[in-house]
Amino acid sequence: DAGITQSPRHKVTETGTPVTLRCHQTENHRYMYWYRQDPGHGLRLIHYSYGVKDTDKGEVSDGYSVSRSKTEDFLLTLESATSSQTSVYFCAISGTVTGANVLTFGAGSRLTVL
């Protein structure tokens, strides 16, 4: 997946526990994103980053936080997981071309919150 690694790929956890998903890229791209994918909703943006320590909220950011201390790593944290956060999470990076935001996606992390 073009130099993007997500970990863990699968996780089962209980309601109320903290969870951190990691996205690692080897492309040296400036922009990184976290999306969640749910049946009937397509992909929805959670948070994105436009540089080290620079992040912004997306459409569905409530209950999630992110951090980016290095260009290559973008972490998504659920401080206290809820069943509504059961989803498949995709990390993406952007190789911006002529102003267009062209995304390359990781393989996904499937999270189940019991």
Place this chain on the structure above:
Amino acid sequence: AQSVTQLDSQVPVFEEAPVELRCNYSSSVSVYLFWYVQYPNQGLQLLLKYLSGSTLVKGINGFEAEFNKSQTSFHLRKPSVHISDTAEYFCAVGDYGGSQGNLIFGKGTKLSVKP
């Protein structure tokens, strides 16, 4: 605000038949558009993109799409599908001059190719 509508949630077709997956968008500014494909249990893969210029764009695996500004559409077509084209397809729109978080995805169309 931008939005994307994929008019069909599921499209069943027989192998070697033509297929069209429909995508309409709304935006008040200059846009760029993508189609992504997701095979079962995999991430999304870029199928094709329209950034500017020629309105007919060709992608991988024999797919093509036509940007129609007057009808605000970006329909995906393939003249003859294969079993291996069974996947979910997502249309996405972004606008030039917007933030880097401005790419909006449709809800997806599941293409099922039957023998």
